[in-house]
Amino acid sequence: MEKFTKLTGIAAPMPLVNIDTDMIIPKQFLKTIKRSGLGVNLFDEMRYDREGREIPDFVLNKPQYREAQILVAGDNFGCGSSREHAPWALLDFGIRAVISTSFADIFFNNCFKNGILPIVLPQDAVEVLMKDAEKGSNARMTVDLEAQSVTSSDGQVFHFEVDAFKKHCLLNGLDDIGLTMEKVTAIDAFEKKAATLRPWA
Amino acid sequence: MTAPRTLYDKIWDDHVVDRSEDGTCLLYIDRHLVHEVTSPQAFEGLRMSGRKVRAPEKTIAVPDHNVPTTAGRDKHIDNEESRIQVEALDKNANDFGINYYPVNDIRQGIVHIVGPEQGWTLPGMTVVCGDSHTATHGAFGALAHGIGTSEVEHVLATQTLIQKKSKNMKVEITGKLRPGVTAKDITLSVIGATGTAGGTGYVIEYCGEAIRDLSMEGRMTVCNMAIEGGARAGLIAPDEKTFEYVKGRPHAPKGAAWEAALAYWKTLYTDEGAHFDKVVTIKGEDIAPVVTWGTSPEDVLPITGSVPAPEDFTGGKVEAARRSLDYMGLTPGMKLTDIKIDAVFIGSCTNGRIEDLRAAAAILKGKKIAPGVRGMVVPGSGLVRAQAEEEGLAQIFIDAGFEWRLAGCSMCLAMNPDQLAPGERCASTSNRNFEGRQGFKGRTHLMSPAMAAAAAVTGHLTDVREMMTETV
Numbered sequence: 001m002e003k004f005t006k007l008t009g010i011a012a013p014m015p016l017v018n019i020d021t022d023m024i025i026p027k028q029f030l031k032t033i034k035r036s037g038l039g040v041n042l043f044d045e046m047r048y049d050r051e052g053r054e055i056p057d058f059v060l061n062k063p064q065y066r067e068a069q070i071l072v073a074g075d076n077f078g079c080g081s082s083r084e085h086a087p088w089a090l091l092d093f094g095i096r097a098v099i100s101t102s103f104a105d106i107f108f109n110n111c112f113k114n115g116i117l118p119i120v121l122p123q124d125a126v127e128v129l130m131k132d133a134e135k136g137s138n139a140r141m142t143v144d145l146e147a148q149s150v151t152s153s154d155g156q157v158f159h160f161e162v163d164a165f166k167k168h169c170l171l172n173g174l175d176d177i178g179l180t181m182e183k184v185t186a187i188d189a190f191e192k193k194a195a196t197l198r199p200w201a
Numbered sequence: 202m203t204a205p206r207t208l209y210d211k212i213w214d215d216h217v218v219d220r221s222e223d224g225t226c227l228l229y230i231d232r233h234l235v236h237e238v239t240s241p242q243a244f245e246g247l248r249m250s251g252r253k254v255r256a257p258e259k260t261i262a263v264p265d266h267n268v269p270t271t272a273g274r275d276k277h278i279d280n281e282e283s284r285i286q287v288e289a290l291d292k293n294a295n296d297f298g299i300n301y302y303p304v305n306d307i308r309q310g311i312v313h314i315v316g317p318e319q320g321w322t323l324p325g326m327t328v329v330c331g332d333s334h335t336a337t338h339g340a341f342g343a344l345a346h347g348i349g350t351s352e353v354e355h356v357l358a359t360q361t362l363i364q365k366k367s368k369n370m371k372v373e374i375t376g377k378l379r380p381g382v383t384a385k386d387i388t389l390s391v392i393g394a395t396g397t398a399g400g401t402g403y404v405i406e407y408c409g410e411a412i413r414d415l416s417m418e419g420r421m422t423v424c425n426m427a428i429e430g431g432a433r434a435g436l437i438a439p440d441e442k443t444f445e446y447v448k449g450r451p452h453a454p455k456g457a458a459w460e461a462a463l464a465y466w467k468t469l470y471t472d473e474g475a476h477f478d479k480v481v482t483i484k485g486e487d488i489a490p491v492v493t494w495g496t497s498p499e500d501v502l503p504i505t506g507s508v509p510a511p512e513d514f515t516g517g518k519v520e521a522a523r524r525s526l527d528y529m530g531l532t533p534g535m536k537l538t539d540i541k542i543d544a545v546f547i548g549s550c551t552n553g554r555i556e557d558l559r560a561a562a563a564i565l566k567g568k569k570i571a572p573g574v575r576g577m578v579v580p581g582s583g584l585v586r587a588q589a590e591e592e593g594l595a596q597i598f599i600d601a602g603f604e605w606r607l608a609g610c611s612m613c614l615a616m617n618p619d620q621l622a623p624g625e626r627c628a629s630t631s632n633r634n635f636e637g638r639q640g641f642k643g644r645t646h647l648m649s650p651a652m653a654a655a656a657a658v659t660g661h662l663t664d665v666r667e668m669m670t671e672t673v
Contacts, residue, residue, distance in 0.1 A: 180227060
């Protein structure tokens with residue numbers, strides 16, 4: 001997994017609430033057996049018309065947001081299906097951080113497995129950053145994971161909370177499975193005990 | 202003496218393999234369900250790192266999302282990408298030696314229907330699947346939730362998940378339900394009351410007389426949609442109904458093991474005085490048959506209501522409602538019962554079980570689907586299908602003018618050829634009314650099987666209670 005340390009980039013505003021994973025990556029793109037290449041279909045049904053032409057009004061089609069690396073989004077971002085294709089598509093497009101007032105649980109976890117940082121901030125902070133994102137590509141936001149801060153283009157700093165273990169993994173680009181494999185003795189012991197306590201399982 | 206614990210606390214405590222100082226735990230997984238869409242990259246990951254499946258005997262795979270529901274699918278799947286995904290699952294199941302129900306097996310079906318049906322899902326277990334509707338299995342008092350593909354790979358390799366404990370939420374449905382009100386109306390009404398983010402960070406335990414009164418099928422419907430309320434999982438404490446349902450299933454314990462399991466399962470309830478971080482109470486008698494009007498499962502109203510206006514909401518929901526109404530092609534103020542439909546879908550992991558088909562057939566018996574409306578019944582598994590045929594339900598659907606399909610996820614997410622055309626409006630027993638969910642620009646109204654059947658007969662959203670009076 002790619003590390004996430006500090007990022008300064010363009011933020012795209014998506015104030016809509018309840019942006020679900022069907023919107024982020026519609027189901028016809030879940031038929032892949034690969035992780036890569038989904039960026040072109042990110043937000044497909046909002047981004048293209050039926051003939052595959054770009055819809056100019058959609059935020060990521062606007063010239064100033066085509067290189068966006070951060071999304072500032074409405075409440076409950078990533079709700080719905082567990083499809084990890086959603087963070088894969090975001091990452092493939094180039095999005096490395098999403099800022100919202102809340103995220104759906106499975107999507108939130110999936111982000112951390114893919115080097116994407118989901119940031120939860122209070123409503124008033126998200127409103128400030130949404131306005132900042134609306135300024136376009138001349139305004140750059142900075143996300144600093146080590147310092148746990150988001151800095152707007154005019155220097156306003158917002159502190160965010162992040163789980164210590166998830167932060168550690170993201171900062172160092174660590175593979176969860178490798179870490180768990182180090183605890184194989186504990187898993188063996190658990191299985192042995194469970195075989196006595198709950199043999200039917 | 203230990204402090205009183207919730208059902209969730211108990212299951213959690215019994216599965217902790219390792220706990221770090223910051224509270225991050227390694228949680229043991231008893232059952233891992235797998236389908237073709239969210240697993241290929243996980244198996245590929247195992248191959249690339251030279252890892253095996255740690256517990257193939259606890260891993261169960263079935264193709265469901267992509268499979269066509271028409272005859273001949275066991276010979277050939279036309280859509281190339283779908284075929285490749287199903288073939289990949291065939292190969293992965295074989296290569297890694299996991300339990301498998303291929304498309305030509307009568308036991309094949311939607312993973313969340315197959316698990317309980319085959320007795321893989323048992324009380325007190327931890328159950329995961331790369332699918333958000335894994336919450337379904339919570340109906341057995343199992344801690345069950347969806348995971349992403351990276352976590353699928355993690356569970357395949359280690360039989361564990363890295364987890365932090367969620368908070369406890371109690372949703373109590375008191376008293377009795379009124380006639381015509383079902384488990385689907387309960388679960389939609391809860392989401393309507395709490396919102397789609399209301400459960401975020403929580404595991405919900407559903408309790409109360411109305412929940413106790415539900416069959417296992419009904420309880421699965423309730424827990425299935427816990428995820429639509431944002432919760433990590435939904436749980437219902439096991440009781441005699443649970444044990445009765447589980448007993449004798451192919452993978453349920455037998456003999457002495459059954460007795461031992463039963464003794465343990467009877468300890469799986471929330472202790473008196475246990476702490477819940479959030480409590481929601483709804484009177485069963487206040488719940489009406491409901492439908493959704495918008496593009497979020499929280500957009501729920503009693504069928505007797507009218508389409509709301511964006512101004513009825515506050516904050517970000519104003520714009521969301523405007524967008525929903527535009528997408529759904531609805532005008533504020535119009536009566537919900539005046540909304541005409543083009544299609545009816547009966548099926549899904551929410552409502553594709555035998556009881557759901559019985560409820561729909563009871564309304565449809567001796568009636569015809571309205572002219573111009575297309576109806577599709579997709580049983581949740583091959584076994585549900587066979588049972589429905591045996592009980593004569595299939596004939597009722599066919600006589601009414603419905604298509605009687607083979608098992609799968611079908612038009613719930615429309616990954617297979619079962620899709621709405623742009624602008625088509627569907628009365629659906631599925632779980633999500635998101636934009637494009639049932640087909641590009643398709644419009645979904647979620648409801649119970651009985652309500653969907655009623656809509657099929659009249660051609661518009663309908664209060665099923667009016668039809669019930671006719672038949673009484």
